Amino acid sequence: MADTVDGYLAGFDGEVRSRLETMRELVLATAPDAVESMAYGMPAYKLDKKPLVYFAGFDKHVGFYATPNGHEAFAEEFARYKQGKGSVQLPHTEPLPIDLVRRVVEFRVAAVRGS
Incomplete structure (x- = not known):
């Protein structure tokens, strides 16, 4: 298991890696004060020591986690995607x-x- 985001990204190649790098750039550009780390085996971002968002790469999708309230607020727009709890x-x-x-x-x- 990778202990840095760079190490995590290095475990992917091609289109999946490109998509994960886009997610990373997007989060950091949108929340430049966020602190990047690894948590739960995936890239994690905290702001003011509180969880902001997480993402992870899989064979068929990018998992995006915006708990605790990011999913409820965008439920209508997320409705077209497969979802799990958070x-x-x-x-x-x-x-x-x-x-x-x-x-x-x-x-x-x-x-x-x-x-």
Whole structure:
């Protein structure tokens, strides 16, 4: 199991790695104060020492985790994707929903900072 995000990303190649790198860049660009680490075996981002978002790579999708409230706030837009408790699967057969991910991260930043 990788202990850094760079190490985690190195475990992937091709399109999956590219999608994961896009997720990383998107999170860091949207929340530049976020602290990047590994948690639960996946890239994790905290803001003000509170969980912001996580993501993970799988054979057929990117898992995106915006708990505790990011999924409820975007339930209508996430409805078209397969979901689990606190997770959404962004399939590799479709373009990454960059604008949606950005808005979710912005929402989580506001939630963490109480604005």
